[in-house]
Amino acid sequence: MKLFQSDYLFHYPWDQVTAANWQKYPNELSSHVISVDILGRSIINNHILRTERLIGCKQSIPKWLSFIVGGQSISYVREVSEIDLNNKSLIMKSMNLTMNHLLLVKETVIYKPDLQLPDLQTTFNQSAEITAFAGVSKICDKLEEWSIERFGQNAKSGKLAFENVLNQLTEKWEQTGVFKDSD
Structure with missing residues (x-):
């Protein structure tokens, strides 16, 4: 198993980041995402919105890997997210459904208001566990190393x-008065 960790600071308030999260696909820089389907939504304890989505991706894989696992070009990911309005957090957990018997990727993303500037910035914490399953440990190591590198690029x-x-949505929201201060 290999681990990936990334932290980032978005210079936008948490409300805008979480609203934009539902509108991030399609976009020209993430053309590998070809479909996003909502499988279910529910409210938990009157303040947590839980959403389950199925995300379809089209990505090419190296020839050596295609030789081992086959040439499947479309893969699917199950994502479960919970937006907690009381605690201002968005937690998204995803796992690949395609080929997960060979390579399992479990990702967690957490968005929260920045502690220093909670009304202006949002923290982004991303972690992933990547585990390859094969009879030969060298193949597992190579597959996990390639996957970590690819995951980091993505x-x-x-x-x-x-x-x-x-940026695009903020411009649109400013023009329409959405997210305007109520002072």
């Missing part, structure tokens, strides 16, 4: 894409 471009979406 995480970097994902943050950039989300910044882009946040």
